[in-house]
Amino acid sequence: MNTPPSQHAVGASASPAITGALLALANGSTDARARLAALIYDPLRAIAHRQLESERAGHTLQTTGLVHEAYLRLVDQQRVDWGDRAQFFSIAARVMRRVLVDYARKHRALRRGGAYRFVSLDNPDAGTIAAAERAEELIALDEALDRLAQLDERLSQVVECRFFAGLTEAETAAALGVTPRTVARDWVKARGWLYQELEPNGA
């Protein structure tokens, strides 16, 4: 039925800049990480946005699929190897965190600015309250992760990979260059630390 081109369209527009930054990172360039994160922010957000739009019913973001899709679309597969791919995932995980936290901040700003009122008038449902709660929780988690990173950078990266990007233990291990067993331990410690950090009144 006059269906438009599928949202799954991929390939053929790999970004030379992104591929180049990934290769520079592999060659030890120190600023390549930040450059790469800046380059993939917009595309990743756009892909997330379209995924949400095309699944009008569920509105569940499949971040695992998103970072894989971003890799496929943005990186010239011919020029990078498996190790570069892992690096890309660790950075995409951080970007995914930023995309989601930005949703939360935007939500908070809109709500405080009163721009959200029309939603609650149109749809006076519990959804908006839950949304506000999740926004605050995400922002709190984000801030706690920053504090955790000061203590132990890798623990925060494990949370980005496992929680924000939905990577498996094995994928996270490859992305961070450690063993799966280390990821498993880090994941337990990071959750424990964050849990305590975010617990109301220290329980």
Add this chain to the structure above:
Amino acid sequence: MAPDDFRPPMLRELHAMSPGRWTAVNDIVDTVLDLPPADRAGYVARACANDEALRRDVERLLDACARSAGFLNESVGAFAAPLIEGHARRAAHDEAAVLRRIAEELRDRYTVQRELGRGGMAVVYLARDVRHRRDVALKLLRPELAAALGAERFLREIETVARLAHPHIVPLLDSGEVHGQPYYVMPYVAGESLRERLTREGPLSIDEACRIAQEVANALDYAHRENVLHRDLKPENILLAEGLAVVTDFGIARAISRAAERDDGGSTTLTATGISLGTPAYMSPEQAAGSRELDARSDVYALGCIVYEMLAGQPPYSGPTAESIVRQHMLAPVPTLLIASGQPSSGIEQAVRRALIKDRAKRFASMRQFIDALSEAGPARAQPPPNLAQSRLVVTFRRAVARMRGRAEPDGG
């Protein structure tokens, strides 16, 4: 958590730890996590023998670890669902506002009726062509795409498509721009897409698959002679109207990619939108590799995948992620075509196999060769291309189109 007065928790001891203390705590906890539960308390006691404060910190973290087993265990997508839903609702609200503005602007020519579908590049609406009193498909290029490409540039590229006139190609009727938002208009084809047919019926008979393949191949062959590639051929873009196959969205992928090509030859403008062209299941290896030099053989490959799917009930390569599918197009051996309807046909198997060869130099060099191979193998007769105007098929098609358009025009032609 109370949203408004939420503050980061008071400084707690764990967080206030010095780096040296953290390293010590971390090492002990790492060891403990690898021990069986029964041995843990003993180890902590030994490791912190003379340091009560260290022991407190270790136990506090271990205790938090034990209590946080369910914490962050759902996917972030599920966790953030209510938030994201609000966001999507707002976006839909914004989109509806944009559509209202466009509809208002176009109302002398088209009245927008309802959404027919949405994809990566465009949202499609059913609209009424006011002047000609017919239904049309009004397609709005996605706003972020329009912004990245520039409406003017896209519309200039799409002109190439306008000159295609073939009974098996859905023509471009109109195109334009409202508030920087490009749109293009095609006839509304009542019927179903090949995708819908395959979903409904499963694999087709050899007869039927060959007939559809040949109609599509004839359309492609004609377009190739006019120097237009489809570049995004897939069952969603093949419409079955009154039983005949018509190919839609011809050259749109090309128009987008050409519009995106800036002076440096790169397509960085597309990158920022996260949109790229082609569809994994039907993407030729050279397209997957990002080659800019595509030719008729990429469309041959895509059609090969579609014929495979019509007969086998599934495309040659599938997988959980787009990435895995693309890798298979590039690297995996071509799977053997198992014709689901049961009648084996070595001729068709060979033709499909040849269309799917990874090295395009060894594929059919043109769509015409693929058509010839299919018609030699298949029970369906290829329609003779030179005399299309007289063919029974075309007369039937013209009647169908006449019915679709005015419903007032007399039958026959």
